[in-house]
Amino acid sequence: MRKRNATITIRCTEDERQRIYSKAHQHGLTLSDFVLRSALGNKIVTANGLADVLKEQKSIGRNLNQIAVLGNMGRLKSVRLDELIAQHERATAALCEIAKAVR
Numbered sequence: 001m002r003k004r005n006a007t008i009t010i011r012c013t014e015d016e017r018q019r020i021y022s023k024a025h026q027h028g029l030t031l032s033d034f035v036l037r038s039a040l041g042n043k044i045v046t047a048n049g050l051a052d053v054l055k056e057q058k059s060i061g062r063n064l065n066q067i068a069v070l071g072n073m074g075r076l077k078s079v080r081l082d083e084l085i086a087q088h089e090r091a092t093a094a095l096c097e098i099a100k101a102v103r
Contacts, residue, residue, distance in 0.1 A: 004032070047098050056091045060084060 012020070024034035027046050037044050063084055070076045 047101070049094065050098055053091055053094045053098065056087070057095075060088050060091065 020035070021031060024031045027034060027044050029037070029044070034044070036042075067076065067079055067081075071079070
């Protein structure tokens with residue numbers, strides 16, 4: 001982990017300060033990280049809704065894992081995966097929409 005030990009001080013109006021803090025908060029960044037990324041020309045991307053989609057993808061993975069375990073134990077003869085496939089398609093479509101917005 002790099003150590004940040006240099007300080008830069010700038011002067012701005014109260015309105016500018018509030019707008020900078022607001023933008024940092026919007027992106028979920030600390031003021032230092034936001035200002036550094038902005039000043040260094042790094043792209044700041046916020047992917048709203050990603051946590052919900054990732055949660056859904058994890059639940060799909062758990063369901064598939066449980067089915068595989070039961071199948072390997074010989075406790076399943078046949079499985080209908082229609083709902084699981086539809087759930088996966090919806091989650092993948094949501095991820096694609098987020099990715100389009102990020103670009």
